[in-house]
Amino acid sequence: MPLISKYEAVLPRHIAFIMDGNGRWAKKRGLPRTAGHREGAKTLRRLIRDLDDIGIEYATFYAFSTENWKRSDEEVSALMKLLEENLDDLVNYENENIRLRFIGGRERLSQVLRDKMEEAERRSCDRTGLTVTLAINYGGRDDIVRAAKKASELIRDGFLKPEELTEDTFESLLQTADIPPVDLMVRTGGELRLSNFLTWQTTYSELYFCDTLWCDFTKKDLEKAIGEFSKRNRRFGDAK
Ligand code: IPE
Ligand code: IPE
Ligand code: MG
Secondary structure (H helix, E strand, C coil): CCCECCCCCECCCEEEEECCCHHHHHHHCCCCHHHHHHHHHHHHHHHHHHHHHHCCCEEEEEEEECCHHHCCHHHHHHHHHHHHHHHHHHHCCHHHCCEEEEECCCCCCCHHHHHHHHHHHHHHCCCCCCEEEEEEEECHHHHHHHHHHHHHHHHHCCCCCHHHCCHHHHHCCCCCCCCCCCCEEEECCCCCCCCCCCCHHHCCCEEEECCCCHHHCCHHHHHHHHHHHHHCCCCCCCCC
């Protein structure tokens, strides 16, 4: 995997996106919030291709948080419907070598969506290009609590000793076990917070916030974020 791209930037291996600002994008145009989500899904599909072109290995997108259930029934169902439609589209990226996977609790999702998620994972699991992870009904705290439950079950059943529970073993119980930590976290829409996304996985991420609304986010904006990342000095606590 090339570390130095034609952008002369040190590429982040894993970029996470908080795709925020769809509601405001729609409001500015006098449209319903759901129109913003529809437009936002287009940005997602476009950006997946851009990330693959640039040579990024892992991209994780926050599509629906454990807190987003607080929204109106109408908005929640529109978001779920859009996810179903987009999975159909994404899995048909047959020629694009993109692997799809999901994090987040599936038990609250419809059977139709769950079936589509499983199908997408099954059909794309052998692909070797960009790994796209969609976070649906995902919360960073929920992820940690689920891992803690698994750890206690393993200890209760004698498969793990309490002293064997290290950062590494705990990490292997998170839903992101097979993907590397986030190098660059990008949030569009101007808010300066992480809103319960990838809490464990972002302890040493570089954070990049921009005012651009998700629907307006382009490959140029992505390149700008990567360019900024390449200038950061990641010390990980060292004195370099
Ligand atoms: C992000 O856009 C999409 C989801 C949270 C699903 P928002 O819907 O939060 O848009 P704003 O922040 O209200 O503009
Ligand atoms: C974060 O955006 C969740 C997603 C992008 C899916 P929110 O719009 O829900 O975040 P807050 O409420 O502004 O923190
Ligand atoms: Mg928002």
